[in-house]
Amino acid sequence: MALLGITVEDEEFYTLAQEGAEVEVVVKDRKVICCGKEFKFELSLMEEKLIAAGGVTEMYQKYGSKLFRAAVAPEGGLSGGGCGSEASKGDGCGTDSRELAW
Incomplete structure (x- = not known):
């Protein structure tokens, strides 16, 4: 599977996740980390x-x-x-x- 199909509901994530920003997805914990801030997602x-x-x-x-x-x-x-x-x-x-x- 090439891309992970998740949706982050928090609009702040999209403000922070600009080109060049490092984004980490922790599937087990159902969270995305961007610019040191954690965002939850459903899976x-x-x-x-x-x-x-x-x-x-x-x-x-x-x-x-x-x-x-x-x-x-x-x-x-x-x-x-x-x-x-x-x-x-x-x-x-x-x-x-x-x-x-x-």
């Missing part, structure tokens, strides 16, 4: 996991049709639950490899 767990994995394409190569389930799964992966690896075919859990599993 869902799913967005963070997609970014950490290298984007949708990378996650699709790893998880196939279950990429969205992987993006919202708690740490430890996709195991467990009614739509996990133990789910039977035709259960409506996206087991058809041509359908994305939500």
Whole structure:
């Protein structure tokens, strides 16, 4: 993923972030630092996991049709639950490899 899609709501950030200003993005802490001042931004767990994995394409190569389930799964992966690896075919859990599993 080439660019991080975040929005800083505080207008002061845009005043400070002029050409040549150093801007640091700390994804884990959901903050941007510019000119020594911190600005918060929103980022869902799913967005963070997609970014950490290298984007949708990378996650699709790893998880196939279950990429969205992987993006919202708690740490430890996709195991467990009614739509996990133990789910039977035709259960409506996206087991058809041509359908994305939500």
